[in-house]
Amino acid sequence: MVIQWFPGHMAKATREVKEKLKLVDIVFELVDARCPLSSHNMYLDEVVKDKKKIIIFNKIDLCDRTETAKWKNYFEKKGYTVVYTDAKNSNNLNKVIDKAKEELAEKIARQVAKGIKPRAIRSMVIGVPNVGKSTFINKLIKKNVANTANKPGVTKKQQWLKLNKDIELLDTPGILMPKFDNQEIGKKLSLIGSIKDDITPLDDVSLYLIELLKQSYLENMNNLYKIDVTADGENVFIMEKIADKRFKKIGGDYDYDSTIKLLIQDFRTQKFGLITLDNYNDMINEEVSDEN
Ligand code: GDP
Secondary structure, X not given: OOOOOOHHHHHHHHHHHHHHHOOOOEEEEEEEOOOOOOOOOOOHHHHHOOOEEEEEEEOHHHOOHHHHHHHHHHHHHOOOEEEEOEOOOOEOHHHHHHHHHHHHHHHHHHHHHOOOOXXXXXXXXXXXXXXXXXXXXXXXXXXXXXXXXXXXXXXXXXXXXXXXOOEEEEOOOXXXXXXXXXXXXXXXXXXXXXXXXXXXXXXXXXXXXXXXXXXXOHHHHHHHHOOOOOOOOOHHHHHHHHHHHXXXXXXXXXXXXXXHHHHHHHHHOOOOOOOOOOOHHHHHHHHHHHHO
16 A cells, blocks of 8 residues: 545645745745655745745754754755744744844845845745644744734735744745655654655555664664564564564464554654654655666
């Protein structure tokens, strides 16, 4: 079974985002700091074209900083501005505003030189599901706008929220449907909750999680489950070790179903500690070998 998307939904969502994009000067693309490349929309540049973009590595509090820093460098080399945030705890949010102003400083200066009084910068948040878009918007607003109570009579369609005198933010994010041409990226998107569990083969996802942990965070997995597996152990064998520790056998067989759920749940509740799923060296080597 492979993870599949419904092209109809995808096309509609993309159309909606494209419409909204026409209104803005700058786009804040939120990605999950635990897999900045997998949760980044590869087609962003095509969709957004000439707008300024800032890539925000959100959930920075959950990632393995050393690995994620390599991705920051990777995106910066491609010309993006990258900002780390922890939206849940309102960390570093105003840095995004500062960077947006920096990005648009030249354009504003040109307008001023022509004698045009510049209007406020218009921005919007986009990203795949569950990267923290709503949290980001809400926290940014709380930090910057004293009173955001809805005024009676104002239709709650789309509103520009004034972050300060220079910058406005669209109050609803643009949801990008995850696009991937590679099942491994799909499995990571499933782990971070961007793809719904009911369309995902969770057995494959959990075996893939074991593979990733085995390669980069073996100690974390061994410590959590009090097992002693090595990096050359087969994934199914490791799953059986975990099953053996945690669940009673059913009819003489390991309780795979419970173990699959446990692994995914443990990842989503950070039981393995600070983890980055996108391994820089692995993915870049793949990119290079794809090009050859
Ligand atoms: P959206 O689908 O992109 O709008 O994502 P939400 O804003 O609904 O957030 C998804 C989940 O991620 C929620 O449980 C948030 O509390 C959580 N979340 C959002 N930002 C952060 C963050 O920076 N750090 C952590 N640890 N959790 C976050």
